[in-house]
Amino acid sequence: MIYLDSAATTPVFEEIINNQSKWIKEYFANPNSLHPDGQKSRIALEEARRYFAGLIDCLDEEEVIFTSCATESNNTIIKGLAESNPEKKHIVISPIEHKSVLMPVKYLAKKGYKVDFLKIDSQGKIDLDHLKKIINPKTLFVGTIHVNNETGVIQDIAEIGKICREKEVPFFSDIVQSFGKIDIPFKYLDFFSVSGHKINAPKGIGLLKINKNIDITPLLHGGGQENGFRSGTENVVEAIALKEATQNWIENKKNLWEKFKKLEKLLINGLRENIPEIKVVSENNKVPYITTVLFPEVTGQEMVVALGRKGIDVSSGSACSTGSPMPSHVLLAYGFSEKDALSGVRFSFGFYTEEEEIIKAISAVVETYKKLKLFSSFS
Numbered sequence: 001m002i003y004l005d006s007a008a009t010t011p012v013f014e015e016i017i018n019n020q021s022k023w024i025k026e027y028f029a030n031p032n033s034l035h036p037d038g039q040k041s042r043i044a045l046e047e048a049r050r051y052f053a054g055l056i057d058c059l060d061e062e063e064v065i066f067t068s069c070a071t072e073s074n075n076t077i078i079k080g081l082a083e084s085n086p087e088k089k090h091i092v093i094s095p096i097e098h099k100s101v102l103m104p105v106k107y108l109a110k111k112g113y114k115v116d117f118l119k120i121d122s123q124g125k126i127d128l129d130h131l132k133k134i135i136n137p138k139t140l141f142v143g144t145i146h147v148n149n150e151t152g153v154i155q156d157i158a159e160i161g162k163i164c165r166e167k168e169v170p171f172f173s174d175i176v177q178s179f180g181k182i183d184i185p186f187k188y189l190d191f192f193s194v195s196g197h198k199i200n201a202p203k204g205i206g207l208l209k210i211n212k213n214i215d216i217t218p219l220l221h222g223g224g225q226e227n228g229f230r231s232g233t234e235n236v237v238e239a240i241a242l243k244e245a246t247q248n249w250i251e252n253k254k255n256l257w258e259k260f261k262k263l264e265k266l267l268i269n270g271l272r273e274n275i276p277e278i279k280v281v282s283e284n285n286k287v288p289y290i291t292t293v294l295f296p297e298v299t300g301q302e303m304v305v306a307l308g309r310k311g312i313d314v315s316s317g318s319a320c321s322t323g324s325p326m327p328s329h330v331l332l333a334y335g336f337s338e339k340d341a342l343s344g345v346r347f348s349f350g351f352y353t354e355e356e357e358i359i360k361a362i363s364a365v366v367e368t369y370k371k372l373k374l375f376s377s378f379s
Helices: 014-026 036-055 070-084 099-109 128-134 157-167 236-274 300-309 329-333 355-375
Strands: 064-067 090-093 114-117 139-143 171-174 191-195 206-209 290-294 319-321 324-326 344-348
Touching (some): 036 064, 036 236, 064 070, 070 099, 070 139, 070 191, 070 206, 090 099, 139 157, 157 171, 236 290, 236 355, 300 344, 300 355
Parallel strands (some): 090 114, 090 139, 139 171, 171 191
Antiparallel strands (some): 191 206, 290 344
16 A cells, blocks of 8 residues: 555554553553552653643643543633633634534534634635734634645744734644644644644544633543643553654654655656646645645545555545535635535655655556546536
């Protein structure tokens, strides 16, 4: 298999797999227990927390919360802010957020919250002037994804954060696709979410940064773990794994960025040479490890299924509901037609992606597209 779907998930680093059985044996005890084995687990957990606090320039380690995933983190932030600030019934987000942000916001909208979606241009960049105009004293928070999970477009979260500070409105960002891979202006973020399985850690571990100076109610209540903010026995082993995975990405960030730029150029040029009618959704102000390409006259899901049979793993920006493909909400927000929004295929690179794989993938994509186009009834 050639795996080009790293924006969805990544294989766990071999060194983490090799060490996990040792960590499970060594840190099996509950970190809240006062006996020596419990305190051994506590020390390992707090070492991981201390590492992340230093990485994000966070002076208060208690603002670093381990969760199960970014979906939990996002729901915690959105619902927690609403619970603690019932007088503020206005939310500002971009229309290109991940579903784990859009759905809890939709949940609040059903409860009477007013939601304003930020304007974006054809390249997916947020209109900052529009943001300045719609923030008001009743705004609960502003939320914008840092790197879009379908297109790779980077938002200027430093400028957005400055605007929010001036307006005294909390700013939250989903940094799942950027964490460990590009520089992040952490000081402008009141809240952010991270997911371990996007950077070669196991599934089941996430990170949430909170601003303790802003009232927010925990999503989970119980034993008061994670400094009272996220109850439930802590997952010490996966916290260690998240730290190890993050360190690996940070140490190799510069070389990986250069590799991804070469791979993206190779992919786009190779496809354009053979299929000149394709559209690359965004080519500027983006990361090179996520690229969505529109293939006219076929659906993205058709391409994904057909390429899977050839041993190429990619994804479509559209979701399938009751057997019917739905156009990508991200591509619709960019201004593409429903037909175009159904034709997108996302290629995303990871730590282990190599040039030879891209060359083979290009050949398979070209052959697959030309065959599908001959028999497609997509209109």
